[in-house]
Amino acid sequence: MPEGVDPAWLAPAALRAVGSRRTLIRGSGPLVETVHGEVAEACRRFGGRVVRDASDDGPYDLALGLGTEGPELLGEEGFTFACEGGTTTVTACGGRGLLYGLFHVVRLGEAAFSGERSPQTHRPALALRMLDHWDNVAVHPVMGQVERGYAGGSLFWEDGRARGDLERVRAYGRLLAACGINAISVNNVNVHAAEARLLTDRIGEVADIAYALRPYGIRTHLSVSFAAPITLGGLSTADPLDEVVRGWWAEATRRVYEAIPDFGGYVVKADSEGQPGPFAYGRSHSEGANLLAAAVEPFGGTVHWRAFVYDHRQDWRDRATDRARAAYDHFVPLDGEFAAGAVLQVKHGPMDFQVREPVSPLIGAMPRTRLAVELQVTQEYTGQQRHVCWLGPMWSEVLRFRQERGLPVGEVARGGLVAVSNVGDDPFWTGHPLAQANLYTFGRLAWQPDAEPGEVLDEWIGLTYPEASERLSAGLHSVLDGSWRTYEKYTAPLGVGFMVQPGHHYGPSVDGYEYSPWGTYHFADRDGIGVDRSVASGTGFAGQYGAPWAGLYESPDTCPDELLLFFHHVPYGHVLKSGKTVIQHIYDTHFEGVEEVGQARSVWASLAGLVDPARHARVSERYEEQLRGAREWRDQINSYFLRKSGVPDSRGRRIH
Amino acid sequence: MPEGVDPAWLAPAALRAVGSRRTLIRGSGPLVETVHGEVAEACRRFGGRVVRDASDDGPYDLALGLGTEGPELLGEEGFTFACEGGTTTVTACGGRGLLYGLFHVVRLGEAAFSGERSPQTHRPALALRMLDHWDNVAVHPVMGQVERGYAGGSLFWEDGRARGDLERVRAYGRLLAACGINAISVNNVNVHAAEARLLTDRIGEVADIAYALRPYGIRTHLSVSFAAPITLGGLSTADPLDEVVRGWWAEATRRVYEAIPDFGGYVVKADSEGQPGPFAYGRSHSEGANLLAAAVEPFGGTVHWRAFVYDHRQDWRDRATDRARAAYDHFVPLDGEFAAGAVLQVKHGPMDFQVREPVSPLIGAMPRTRLAVELQVTQEYTGQQRHVCWLGPMWSEVLRFRQERGLPVGEVARGGLVAVSNVGDDPFWTGHPLAQANLYTFGRLAWQPDAEPGEVLDEWIGLTYPEASERLSAGLHSVLDGSWRTYEKYTAPLGVGFMVQPGHHYGPSVDGYEYSPWGTYHFADRDGIGVDRSVASGTGFAGQYGAPWAGLYESPDTCPDELLLFFHHVPYGHVLKSGKTVIQHIYDTHFEGVEEVGQARSVWASLAGLVDPARHARVSERYEEQLRGAREWRDQINSYFLRKSGVPDSRGRRIH
Structure with missing residues (x-):
């Protein structure tokens, strides 16, 4: 780890179990060299020994090797793990599999070397586990260098x-490999002028990054502008059916692969929030995506085409248009029209990474299209890495969601699981040291979408604090495990969303997006609140789901409490399944949320002395801000609704 | 006028009456040369003739000359005007007076040369008529180059x-002289790092500007940072009672006057919105101001010390603290403690340049202090020069305001009338061509605070469109004359203020400043709205006034309608003096405001062909935006209050 940089979930002691043993490594290739380097470094530190390609059979504590059996079973990334007769064995068909096997052993630690375990096969559920960096090359005057970066x-x-x-x-590549991530897009999906040129005359810079990431099995992708043939190529059109345009992309892509033979492909935000796209030429999104797919397919690349298409100049007076419907309405008619090299990248919810949304109905509604599901590891709407908000449970709910006759989201996402990264050049990588848990959890859920998030959290704790006392581990677990629900409590209630300060999205503003063109409304009046998205009387969004959800969401009687205001406009006196009225629920959760933050802050304070002082201080400082922020949320939300509804708190607490 | 720049209120033809006659000029000095240059240029264009210091008596149509009689009557800036026996005569004691006399003749046009008029004396009511430019030398990352510049x-x-x-x-200097402005501060009161250095090593740049403005009788002032002894001088303190600090300011000021012998003085924003000030050293504002006054007094300079001091980190939950009280509470106890060279510069209202505020009670409450009154010509809260909002009537109301035993504000402002400029490098000077009328009106009201604003408007029309038809003049008058009240109608009602988008302050956001730290609240709930500033039950602000205002403002029964919500929290059903309820007033004025904008737009459209095409096009384009903006205001305000109050519009119009 470079000097001054936090080791995150590869704390040196996390490799003690491997590094203090005798290890045999068999095989060759760049990633086998990476594996060897890892083990050798650990042995240097902890006194073990590593042997390459020995002909004898040991005795070895750990044997890591490439095998020739079972490639159809294991693929390039899988491995088998066994512990038999005193030797722990990891066998893979490819270098990546071996690397992931090594990190599997690291995660297990001493447990990897005890007891008898017959061979287990491990392979990722999803072939693509990707981070999108919304990084600008040049500092953007409004968005800074990393858009939504904290x-x-x-x-x-x-x-x-x-x-x-x-x-x-x-x-960074090493950390990502240790949690299973195998692809990175290195620039912002909003492609500004300087960044556009990464595709052409500045591809060498991308190649340098690819070179640094390659030893950890990570392929590099690039966000490109659909208008590149015009802005970079000097053509008069970017029409996807124009032969000259197709030729331009083919040639540009050939040069990209010349520079980066294992280049992953393109990421495209088209006809979305002002970015150019095929609509300008009367072409469909599939025609747009297939243009780029045709360019990358010969080289084994993929186009990630984002489905985040909606009218961002909506009239707030128009209650018929519903942004939540947009992705489904735009894309479902195109099912079957996307080329094999095109992946449609769909945000997990129909809006935009709120603390609570239903799962996007588009996921599962396009069986003949490769879909990737996009999560947001960076905490844009969830506290911006000043608040602790561990998103594992939310993502797990999303990935396990299924319609009556369908697969869970984690299996529908054949095109991969993608997330917007929360990492920058901060010494702790993620600003808030505890936000590292989100990145780790994302990687592990992408590998195994049905994993128990609480177990993944404990893995992260074990790797980040490898010699933690029981008290420290329990403390860390307790401040993270419920933090998403706590955050939900003190922010926007019952799935309503978007009660944030416009622009930067930090802190409360109940009406901040209420009269805006962004399609984000709650319609609170003196009598009630919420958006009627039912088929019977609302925008019809609920009807985009299959059974049983369309039916459950359709009625306020069956809609889950936590999504009630997403799907229905109800009076403040509406009684939830919890037995509380909506207004009392708002008051109670906001008081509770602040109390829970205060408790977490106390737990963290009690861990002083057990945690590295710099890390402890950084988290402590952020807890002060979180508590201040949570109080601000509580007071603004409660005051707003007391003023509007006139209903007093049944418990008589102070509302301003 | 430089090429491509709008001539504003010195349209060439405005000088026809002078330029087509025989003029004698007597006297010498730089400003007499300016006068001569003006007349000679006009004669060159219109065929007249100008003679210098002739010994014969004519015949001359116009005689402009310096006299030796009556300096105690006329001062440096006054003049006498007469039209007797076929000759129009302007006599002044100083060059500025002669220049202002010439522009008086220009304003009168042909009327200056007809009939018999016995000598009239003209002199400005206020000795200082000043524009503050909030210009940054370097472009500020948030505020741009001109803070609140449009x-x-x-x-x-x-x-x-x-x-x-x-x-x-x-x-620019020429235009300002033509409306009577005689001082400019050339940089932003928020003094950033680059701008701070104008005081010291970059004073030469200020001297260049002063050189260009001097021929038009305009003195140059500079905004300085109270922390300059630390940031520029390398001292460890800026304590105003520290001898080394005093010495530093004395020496710095000596160098300023070396570079600019007629330098006007300093403008200071101290202990205000984060700017440094004397509070850091436990010193008072008078001690701070007197430090700088001592430095400039030996050279005849003045310190303008801004009274815009309040807590900008207020807790919105705290209803006892009232920003409106702040200037009075801070400064009245210091009355009599300010040095002769210090002028306390007070915003005209107690808040911040809203479309409707009461007059600041500080004005008139410090009889032993030289006060300047600060207006805002730049339309920060009044449409940002995208909306027509001619502020003459508002300023006139302010300047005529008086307490029972006091002078009107226009006479209390012995330290001058100051305004934040609305000018930039736009070809039309002010973005919106009709916003020129605000700048002209400000200058003329500073000269004569009790002038009829409608007459000043007609002067501006006459100078800007010197050969206008009756229809054009009437059209221009009609679109400007009522525009402030129109703007008030469609924006924040009944003096409530601050229902704007945070930060940039353009467009509506009813709750935009409601839960903020800026001390700007309306406290709207489902039952009513407004801020109780009475003595009996509120913040006590009304008690800062003398008779009769303290009594009138104290009760909702006597408080003027237009300020009702500034002083009182009332139910939506409260009946105004107009006979309407508050809620119906809100609905009605917002519908009316939009209609009035539509009518003004039509009037403007009907003037096509009568107005220079570029100017007509610019205004037309802005009317489109004004109409869009007015509709947005109407719909957001009306929707907000319908949703909150539940009271339907009595006329059944559509509210969303």
């Missing part, structure tokens, strides 16, 4: 170009 | 330094 500047870009020193990028 | 970049600064070409600055 951890300093970009890891990749500095002073308008790729960092010369790639040691930090390499360390 | 007319492009700075006239004075470009690419981080003073403009090399000062032709535009000279043309």
